[in-house]
Amino acid sequence: MRARVRDELQKLLGDRVRFDVPLARLTSLRVGGPVEAVAAPAHRDELLSLLQTCSELQIPQRVLGSGFNVLAPDEGLPGVVIRLTRFRELETLPAGLRAEAGVSHSQITRRCSEQGLAGLEFTAGIPGSVGGWLTMNAGIPGREIKDVVREVEVASPEGRAVRRFEARELDFGYRELRGLAPGSVLLSALFEVTQGSAEAVRAAVDTLLAKRARSQPLDVPSCGSVFKNPAGDHAGRMLEAAGLKGFRIGGAQISPVHANFIANTGGATSGDVLALIREARQRVLEATGQHLDTEVHVLGGAA
Secondary structure, eight states, rough: OHHHHHHHHHHHHHEEEEEEEEGGGGTTTTOOOEEEEEEEEESSSHHHHHHHHHHTTTTEEEEOOOOOTEOOEEEOOEEEEOOOOOOOOEEEEEEEEEEETBHHHHHHHHHHHEEEEESSSGGOOOBBBBHHHHHHHEEETTTEEETTTTEEEOTTTTSEOOOOOOOGGGGEEEEEEEETTTTTTEEEEEOOOEEHHHHHHHHHHHHHHHHHHHHOOTTOOOEEEOOOOTTTTHHHHHHTTTTOTEEETTTTEOSSSSEEEEEOOOOOOOHHHHHHHHHHHHHHHHHOOOOOOOEETTSSSSS
Protein backbone atom coordinates (compact mmCIF):
# COMPACT_ATOMS: atom_id res chain seq x y z
CA MET A 1 0.00 0.00 0.00
CA ARG A 2 1.36 3.37 -1.02
CA ALA A 3 2.66 5.64 1.73
CA ARG A 4 0.22 8.36 0.72
CA VAL A 5 -2.72 5.98 1.11
CA ARG A 6 -1.54 4.89 4.55
CA ASP A 7 -1.18 8.52 5.58
CA GLU A 8 -4.70 9.35 4.40
CA LEU A 9 -6.20 6.40 6.26
CA GLN A 10 -4.23 7.22 9.40
CA LYS A 11 -5.32 10.85 9.23
CA LEU A 12 -8.97 9.83 8.90
CA LEU A 13 -9.10 6.99 11.44
CA GLY A 14 -6.17 7.37 13.83
CA ASP A 15 -5.74 4.22 15.88
CA ARG A 16 -8.86 2.73 14.31
CA VAL A 17 -6.82 1.56 11.33
CA ARG A 18 -4.14 -1.12 11.43
CA PHE A 19 -1.83 -2.25 8.67
CA ASP A 20 -0.62 -5.66 7.45
CA VAL A 21 -3.00 -7.61 9.67
CA PRO A 22 -3.14 -11.43 9.20
CA LEU A 23 -6.61 -12.45 8.07
CA ALA A 24 -6.16 -15.60 10.15
CA ARG A 25 -6.85 -13.40 13.18
CA LEU A 26 -10.13 -12.15 11.72
CA THR A 27 -11.71 -15.35 10.40
CA SER A 28 -13.31 -18.25 12.25
CA LEU A 29 -11.26 -20.82 10.32
CA ARG A 30 -8.04 -19.10 11.42
CA VAL A 31 -6.36 -19.13 8.02
CA GLY A 32 -5.29 -16.36 5.65
CA GLY A 33 -2.40 -14.03 4.97
CA PRO A 34 -2.18 -10.27 5.62
CA VAL A 35 -4.57 -7.63 4.40
CA GLU A 36 -3.03 -4.23 3.71
CA ALA A 37 -5.31 -2.37 6.14
CA VAL A 38 -8.09 -3.11 8.61
CA ALA A 39 -10.39 -0.19 9.46
CA ALA A 40 -12.93 -0.06 12.29
CA PRO A 41 -14.80 3.24 11.91
CA ALA A 42 -16.27 4.64 15.11
CA HIS A 43 -19.60 5.81 13.71
CA ARG A 44 -21.62 6.20 10.52
CA ASP A 45 -20.14 9.52 9.38
CA GLU A 46 -16.64 8.13 9.74
CA LEU A 47 -17.62 5.04 7.73
CA LEU A 48 -19.04 7.20 4.93
CA SER A 49 -15.84 9.28 4.90
CA LEU A 50 -13.81 6.08 4.70
CA LEU A 51 -15.86 4.83 1.76
CA GLN A 52 -15.41 8.18 0.01
CA THR A 53 -11.65 8.06 0.60
CA CYS A 54 -11.42 4.51 -0.75
CA SER A 55 -13.40 5.53 -3.83
CA GLU A 56 -11.36 8.65 -4.51
CA LEU A 57 -8.00 6.90 -4.04
CA GLN A 58 -9.17 3.72 -5.82
CA ILE A 59 -8.50 1.51 -2.82
CA PRO A 60 -10.27 -1.87 -2.91
CA GLN A 61 -12.58 -2.23 0.09
CA ARG A 62 -14.72 -5.01 1.51
CA VAL A 63 -16.59 -5.55 4.77
CA LEU A 64 -15.70 -8.47 6.99
CA GLY A 65 -17.96 -9.18 9.94
CA SER A 66 -17.21 -11.91 12.46
CA GLY A 67 -15.32 -13.90 9.83
CA PHE A 68 -17.68 -16.87 9.50
CA ASN A 69 -18.52 -18.41 6.11
CA VAL A 70 -15.39 -16.92 4.55
CA LEU A 71 -12.08 -18.37 3.43
CA ALA A 72 -9.17 -15.94 3.23
CA PRO A 73 -6.28 -16.57 0.81
CA ASP A 74 -2.81 -17.47 2.07
CA GLU A 75 -1.30 -14.62 0.04
CA GLY A 76 -3.53 -12.06 1.73
CA LEU A 77 -5.57 -9.28 0.16
CA PRO A 78 -4.96 -5.78 -1.19
CA GLY A 79 -6.86 -2.76 0.04
CA VAL A 80 -8.96 -2.20 3.14
CA VAL A 81 -11.05 -4.62 5.15
CA ILE A 82 -13.79 -2.71 6.98
CA ARG A 83 -15.01 -4.07 10.29
CA LEU A 84 -18.24 -2.74 11.78
CA THR A 85 -17.48 -3.99 15.28
CA ARG A 86 -18.47 -0.60 16.76
CA PHE A 87 -21.89 -0.66 15.04
CA ARG A 88 -23.70 -2.56 17.80
CA GLU A 89 -26.81 -0.57 18.55
CA LEU A 90 -29.82 -2.77 19.28
CA GLU A 91 -33.25 -1.20 19.81
CA THR A 92 -36.64 -2.68 20.61
CA LEU A 93 -39.14 -0.49 18.74
CA PRO A 94 -42.90 -0.65 18.19
CA ALA A 95 -42.12 -1.59 14.56
CA GLY A 96 -39.74 -4.41 15.46
CA LEU A 97 -36.17 -5.09 16.55
CA ARG A 98 -33.63 -2.77 14.94
CA ALA A 99 -30.05 -4.03 14.88
CA GLU A 100 -26.92 -2.45 13.46
CA ALA A 101 -24.69 -4.59 11.26
CA GLY A 102 -22.15 -5.32 13.99
CA VAL A 103 -24.69 -6.72 16.46
CA SER A 104 -23.72 -10.30 17.30
CA HIS A 105 -25.91 -13.38 17.22
CA SER A 106 -25.60 -13.70 21.00
CA GLN A 107 -26.86 -10.11 21.49
CA ILE A 108 -29.97 -10.90 19.45
CA THR A 109 -30.62 -14.15 21.30
CA ARG A 110 -30.15 -12.52 24.68
CA ARG A 111 -32.45 -9.56 23.91
CA CYS A 112 -35.22 -11.79 22.54
CA SER A 113 -34.97 -14.22 25.45
CA GLU A 114 -35.04 -11.46 28.06
CA GLN A 115 -37.94 -9.54 26.51
CA GLY A 116 -39.97 -12.45 25.14
CA LEU A 117 -39.62 -11.28 21.53
CA ALA A 118 -40.74 -14.12 19.26
CA GLY A 119 -39.84 -14.66 15.62
CA LEU A 120 -36.04 -14.88 15.70
CA GLU A 121 -35.65 -18.07 17.74
CA PHE A 122 -34.45 -19.94 14.64
CA THR A 123 -31.30 -17.78 14.56
CA ALA A 124 -30.08 -19.11 17.92
CA GLY A 125 -26.54 -20.35 17.45
CA ILE A 126 -26.18 -19.16 13.84
CA PRO A 127 -22.76 -17.56 14.21
CA GLY A 128 -21.73 -14.13 13.04
CA SER A 129 -23.20 -10.65 13.09
CA VAL A 130 -26.32 -9.09 11.57
CA GLY A 131 -24.46 -7.88 8.48
CA GLY A 132 -23.27 -11.40 7.77
CA TRP A 133 -26.74 -12.84 8.38
CA LEU A 134 -28.16 -10.49 5.76
CA THR A 135 -25.37 -11.09 3.27
CA MET A 136 -25.79 -14.87 3.57
CA ASN A 137 -29.56 -14.93 4.08
CA ALA A 138 -28.71 -17.11 7.06
CA GLY A 139 -31.16 -19.70 8.23
CA ILE A 140 -32.18 -23.26 8.95
CA PRO A 141 -34.41 -25.60 6.92
CA GLY A 142 -37.76 -23.87 6.54
CA ARG A 143 -36.77 -20.48 7.96
CA GLU A 144 -34.39 -17.76 6.73
CA ILE A 145 -33.50 -14.17 7.52
CA LYS A 146 -35.56 -13.00 4.53
CA ASP A 147 -38.67 -14.21 6.37
CA VAL A 148 -38.19 -11.74 9.23
CA VAL A 149 -36.60 -8.67 7.60
CA ARG A 150 -38.81 -5.60 7.30
CA GLU A 151 -36.20 -3.17 6.02
CA VAL A 152 -32.45 -2.73 5.60
CA GLU A 153 -30.23 0.38 5.53
CA VAL A 154 -27.43 0.36 2.98
CA ALA A 155 -24.56 2.77 2.32
CA SER A 156 -23.56 3.27 -1.30
CA PRO A 157 -20.09 1.99 -2.29
CA GLU A 158 -18.76 5.56 -2.62
CA GLY A 159 -20.22 6.65 0.74
CA ARG A 160 -22.33 9.38 -0.89
CA ALA A 161 -25.75 8.13 0.20
CA VAL A 162 -27.60 5.90 2.63
CA ARG A 163 -30.75 4.23 1.36
CA ARG A 164 -33.44 2.29 3.18
CA PHE A 165 -34.79 -0.76 1.35
CA GLU A 166 -38.08 -2.37 2.30
CA ALA A 167 -38.23 -6.17 2.34
CA ARG A 168 -40.12 -6.32 -0.96
CA GLU A 169 -37.24 -4.45 -2.66
CA LEU A 170 -34.60 -6.96 -1.54
CA ASP A 171 -33.63 -9.94 -3.67
CA PHE A 172 -32.74 -12.74 -1.28
CA GLY A 173 -31.65 -16.11 -2.63
CA TYR A 174 -30.39 -19.29 -1.05
CA ARG A 175 -27.56 -18.11 1.20
CA GLU A 176 -27.16 -14.81 -0.62
CA LEU A 177 -28.50 -11.29 -0.99
CA ARG A 178 -28.49 -10.20 -4.60
CA GLY A 179 -29.01 -6.94 -6.41
CA LEU A 180 -27.03 -4.43 -4.32
CA ALA A 181 -24.21 -2.55 -6.03
CA PRO A 182 -20.80 -4.20 -5.42
CA GLY A 183 -19.12 -2.54 -2.46
CA SER A 184 -22.39 -1.50 -0.80
CA VAL A 185 -22.27 -1.66 2.99
CA LEU A 186 -25.15 -3.02 5.06
CA LEU A 187 -25.69 -0.73 8.03
CA SER A 188 -28.72 -2.05 9.90
CA ALA A 189 -31.85 -4.13 9.67
CA LEU A 190 -35.32 -3.96 11.16
CA PHE A 191 -36.59 -7.42 12.08
CA GLU A 192 -40.21 -8.37 12.57
CA VAL A 193 -40.88 -9.75 16.05
CA THR A 194 -44.00 -10.28 18.13
CA GLN A 195 -44.46 -10.07 21.85
CA GLY A 196 -44.53 -13.50 23.43
CA SER A 197 -43.49 -15.02 26.71
CA ALA A 198 -39.85 -14.96 27.78
CA GLU A 199 -40.15 -18.56 28.96
CA ALA A 200 -41.39 -19.80 25.56
CA VAL A 201 -38.68 -17.93 23.66
CA ARG A 202 -35.96 -19.21 25.99
CA ALA A 203 -37.23 -22.78 25.65
CA ALA A 204 -37.15 -22.60 21.85
CA VAL A 205 -33.65 -21.07 21.92
CA ASP A 206 -32.35 -23.70 24.34
CA THR A 207 -33.71 -26.50 22.15
CA LEU A 208 -31.95 -25.17 19.06
CA LEU A 209 -28.68 -24.54 20.90
CA ALA A 210 -28.70 -28.07 22.30
CA LYS A 211 -29.32 -29.49 18.83
CA ARG A 212 -26.38 -27.52 17.41
CA ALA A 213 -24.11 -28.67 20.23
CA ARG A 214 -24.93 -32.31 19.43
CA SER A 215 -24.62 -32.11 15.67
CA GLN A 216 -21.91 -29.53 14.88
CA PRO A 217 -18.19 -29.24 15.71
CA LEU A 218 -18.39 -26.14 17.87
CA ASP A 219 -15.13 -26.73 19.74
CA VAL A 220 -12.72 -26.37 16.78
CA PRO A 221 -12.06 -23.55 14.30
CA SER A 222 -14.32 -23.90 11.26
CA CYS A 223 -16.07 -21.64 8.75
CA GLY A 224 -19.55 -23.08 9.19
CA SER A 225 -21.30 -25.04 6.44
CA VAL A 226 -19.03 -25.39 3.42
CA PHE A 227 -21.47 -26.50 0.72
CA LYS A 228 -25.03 -25.48 -0.09
CA ASN A 229 -27.67 -28.17 0.21
CA PRO A 230 -28.85 -29.36 -3.23
CA ALA A 231 -32.59 -29.37 -3.79
CA GLY A 232 -34.16 -32.26 -1.92
CA ASP A 233 -30.97 -33.42 -0.23
CA HIS A 234 -28.33 -32.42 2.32
CA ALA A 235 -24.70 -31.81 1.47
CA GLY A 236 -23.60 -33.31 4.79
CA ARG A 237 -25.40 -36.58 4.05
CA MET A 238 -23.87 -36.77 0.56
CA LEU A 239 -20.36 -36.09 1.85
CA GLU A 240 -20.73 -38.68 4.58
CA ALA A 241 -22.07 -41.25 2.08
CA ALA A 242 -18.96 -40.63 -0.05
CA GLY A 243 -16.83 -41.68 2.94
CA LEU A 244 -15.41 -38.23 3.58
CA LYS A 245 -15.99 -37.83 7.31
CA GLY A 246 -12.59 -37.40 8.94
CA PHE A 247 -10.74 -37.06 5.61
CA ARG A 248 -7.96 -34.50 5.78
CA ILE A 249 -5.45 -32.65 3.68
CA GLY A 250 -2.68 -30.99 5.66
CA GLY A 251 -4.18 -29.33 8.71
CA ALA A 252 -7.69 -29.20 7.25
CA GLN A 253 -10.16 -31.98 8.05
CA ILE A 254 -13.74 -32.78 7.11
CA SER A 255 -15.29 -32.94 10.54
CA PRO A 256 -16.01 -36.38 12.01
CA VAL A 257 -19.02 -34.74 13.69
CA HIS A 258 -20.67 -33.17 10.63
CA ALA A 259 -19.34 -33.79 7.12
CA ASN A 260 -20.36 -30.35 5.81
CA PHE A 261 -17.90 -28.64 8.17
CA ILE A 262 -14.17 -28.29 7.56
CA ALA A 263 -12.09 -27.88 10.70
CA ASN A 264 -8.64 -26.42 11.19
CA THR A 265 -6.97 -29.12 13.26
CA GLY A 266 -3.83 -26.99 13.65
CA GLY A 267 -1.64 -25.25 11.10
CA ALA A 268 -4.09 -25.49 8.21
CA THR A 269 -3.60 -23.18 5.25
CA SER A 270 -6.16 -21.78 2.87
CA GLY A 271 -4.56 -24.02 0.24
CA ASP A 272 -5.29 -27.08 2.40
CA VAL A 273 -8.93 -26.05 2.74
CA LEU A 274 -9.35 -25.35 -0.98
CA ALA A 275 -7.77 -28.70 -1.87
CA LEU A 276 -10.14 -30.44 0.54
CA ILE A 277 -13.16 -28.63 -0.94
CA ARG A 278 -12.17 -29.67 -4.46
CA GLU A 279 -11.50 -33.28 -3.47
CA ALA A 280 -14.81 -33.53 -1.61
CA ARG A 281 -16.72 -32.00 -4.52
CA GLN A 282 -15.10 -34.40 -6.99
CA ARG A 283 -15.86 -37.47 -4.90
CA VAL A 284 -19.51 -36.50 -4.51
CA LEU A 285 -19.75 -35.78 -8.23
CA GLU A 286 -18.33 -39.22 -9.07
CA ALA A 287 -20.63 -40.95 -6.58
CA THR A 288 -23.88 -39.12 -7.34
CA GLY A 289 -23.49 -36.99 -10.46
CA GLN A 290 -24.36 -33.98 -8.28
CA HIS A 291 -22.14 -30.87 -8.29
CA LEU A 292 -21.95 -29.20 -4.88
CA ASP A 293 -21.85 -25.41 -4.81
CA THR A 294 -19.92 -23.72 -2.02
CA GLU A 295 -21.71 -21.78 0.67
CA VAL A 296 -18.43 -20.45 2.05
CA HIS A 297 -17.25 -17.23 0.37
CA VAL A 298 -13.70 -17.40 -0.94
CA LEU A 299 -12.25 -13.92 -0.61
CA GLY A 300 -10.49 -12.76 -3.74
CA GLY A 301 -11.23 -15.91 -5.73
CA ALA A 302 -13.36 -19.02 -6.19
CA ALA A 303 -13.26 -22.55 -4.85
